[in-house]
Amino acid sequence: MSDRAFASLTPANALARLAFSDVYNLLISRRQNSQANNPQVALDRMLVEPEQVYNDEIVCLRREMDRTKYDTDGEASETLTEPDTDTEEQLRGLGMVWVGCYQLGLQFPPAVSERGWTVGKGPLDNLPVDFLLCTRSFAKLHDIKLRNPHSRFNFFVQNKGLFVMGCSRSPLAQLTVNGDAVTRRPYHLNQHSMKIQFDKLDYCLQWTDYAAESDFKHERGDYVASSLGGPAAVDSDFEMPTPLPNKRTFGRWTLGDALGAGGHGRVFFASDQSANVAAIKVVERTSRNCQSVDEEIETLREVTKLAQKFDDDERILRMAEVIYSNGEKFSSKTVFDNVAIVLTPMTPQTFGDLMGTRSKGGCKGMTIEAATAFRAALLGVKVMHDGRWLHRDLKPTNIGFIGKPPRSVLLDIGTSTHIRAGGSLRSRPGTVGTIGYLAPELELEEYDHSIDIWSMAIILFELTYNYHP
Numbered sequence: 518m519s520d521r522a523f524a525s526l527t528p529a530n531a532l533a534r535l536a537f538s539d540v541y542n543l544l545i546s547r548r549q550n551s552q553a554n555n556p557q558v559a560l561d562r563m564l565v566e567p568e569q570v571y572n573d574e575i576v577c578l579r580r581e582m583d584r585t586k587y588d589t590d591g592e593a594s595e596t597l598t599e600p601d602t603d604t605e606e607q608l609r610g611l612g613m614v615w616v617g618c619y620q621l622g623l624q625f626p627p628a629v630s631e632r633g634w635t636v637g638k639g640p641l642d643n644l645p646v647d648f649l650l651c652t653r654s655f656a657k658l659h660d661i662k663l664r665n666p667h668s669r670f671n672f673f674v675q676n677k678g679l680f681v682m683g684c685s686r687s688p689l690a691q692l693t694v695n696g697d698a699v700t701r702r703p704y705h706l707n708q709h710s711m712k713i714q715f716d717k718l719d720y721c722l723q724w725t726d727y728a729a730e731s732d733f734k735h736e737r738g739d740y741v742a743s744s745l746g747g748p749a750a751v752d753s754d755f756e757m758p759t760p761l762p763n764k765r766t767f768g769r770w771t772l773g774d775a776l777g778a779g780g781h782g783r784v785f786f787a788s789d790q791s792a793n794v795a796a797i798k799v800v801e802r803t804s805r806n807c808q809s810v811d812e813e814i815e816t817l818r819e820v821t822k823l824a825q826k827f828d829d830d831e832r833i834l835r836m837a838e839v840i841y842s843n844g845e846k847f848s849s850k851t852v853f854d855n856v857a858i859v860l861t862p863m864t865p866q867t868f869g870d871l872m873g874t875r876s877k878g879g880c881k882g883m884t885i886e887a888a889t890a891f892r893a894a895l896l897g898v899k900v901m902h903d904g905r906w907l908h909r910d911l912k913p914t915n916i917g918f919i920g921k922p923p924r925s926v927l928l929d930i931g932t933s934t935h936i937r938a939g940g941s942l943r944s945r946p947g948t949v950g951t952i953g954y955l956a957p958e959l960e961l962e963e964y965d966h967s968i969d970i971w972s973m974a975i976i977l978f979e980l981t982y983n984y985h986p
């Protein structure tokens with residue numbers, strides 16, 4: 518694999534393997550004959566083992582091809598389907614193919630960057646196809662309905678995720694990813710290894726180790742900015758991470774890196790096939806905690822309703838859906854089950870990242886950026902208080918920010934509580950809040966919305982003086 522390839526596309530069924538070998542033979546013979554259209558670019562995208570390799574399936578496939586050919590010619594075919602008396606040598610010859618994969622890498626950019634890397638058959642002199650999956654005669658012989666181009670790979674301009682999409686309106690132009698039919702809408706390739714079928718040809722798309730390195734992220738950022746007209750790497754707020762090798766999915770969501778951990782569970786980055794992103798809190802529900810988990814979900818539901826009504830600027834986290842691994846009701850027979858709480862927006866950073874770096878500290882105080890983010894967070898607190906909700910756990914890691922200019926979002930709203938107008942709540946020491954940010958009355962006596970003001974004041978102090986008071 519080239520050092521700078523970020524993904525590979527490897528033939529995964531006998532027909533695709535034979536097609537790969539056939540294309541390679543054709544390109545090599547064209548190069549040797551110095552034909553007008555230099556096939557070197559197509560060859561560069563193919564990584565091929567130095568010697569042909571024997572493959573049983575190819576023997577069967579070639580025999581089947583011969584049988585069909587003879588059947589059509591009206592001749593007896595039995596003998597050709599049987600291993601019979603082929604010499605060892607003949608048999609080996611029948612099964613030998615070039616093996617390898619196609620490489621996706623920015624050192625071999627697509628012929629037309631706006632289209633991305635196209636997939637089709639060829640070679641055609643007038644229409645450059647970046648990945649030649651089979652020759653035209655091979656497609657005809659095997660009745661492979663591959664259009665030209667059939668599909669294309671490219672990066673989303675905004676978040677730089679990789680997608681594949683169909684290029685043809687024809688219902689015959691089949692493209693599937695992990696069994697899902699893909700049309701002319703981008704399908705986000707968000708798993709480390711995915712099955713892609715172009716009509717009868719099967720492949721495995723796999724991200725490389727290089728794709729997880731920062732060099733690739735820079736290269737991709739520069740490419741998207743210069744060739745696709747996207748935001749420059751430094752301007753972009755959020756970049757799609759490289760999918761992790763260990764895949765975990767909930768419904769349509771594929772989990773990525775952990776964003777944070779709390780008392781109840783861990784929160785993960787997640788993306789779906791349309792490149793929507795979310796934060797998913799995965800909670801292990803047991804007979805001991807099922808009541809509190811259900812209460813947290815109910816609170817999230819209530820605060821989401823408030824946000825949908827009064828929080829047009831999206832300063833408060835919302836719950837998009839809940840996915841139960843074992844049904845909504847916790848069964849007493851179950852030892853544990855997993856509950857995935859899908860939260861939006863996913864904020865790439867929190868106030869925890871602002872501390873130290875964005876505050877000048879001392880008499881210079883906080884930066885304008887931090888002051889703006891703090892003000893935006895206060896507006897979120899105001900929406901909650903106007904709706905008679907207390908957050909109860911405000912701290913730097915529970916306030917996220919997203920976008921350019923940054924928009925603050927109150928996170929961890931699952932321990933919020935509703936309060937009557939002019940009323941107060943009785944404290945239950947040790948149940949909510951985080952030491953260092955919780956107001957004394959939350960642990961001692963009755964409390965009201967002013968506990969959130971206390972926490973925000975501590976955060977303000979930290980942002981200003983660069984240390985915790």
Ligand SMILES: Nc1ncnc2c1ncn2[C@@H]1O[C@H](COP(=O)(O)OP(=O)(O)OP(=O)(O)O)[C@@H](O)[C@H]1O
Binds near residue numbers: 777781798863864914
């Ligand atoms: N939408 C989000 N986007 C990005 N990060 C998030 C998001 N939601 C939560 N996190 C991160 O995950 C951490 C833990 O999430 P959360 O606070 O909901 O869990 P918890 O169990 O209530 O934790 P704790 O109460 O100990 O803070 C948060 O502090 C935050 O840093």
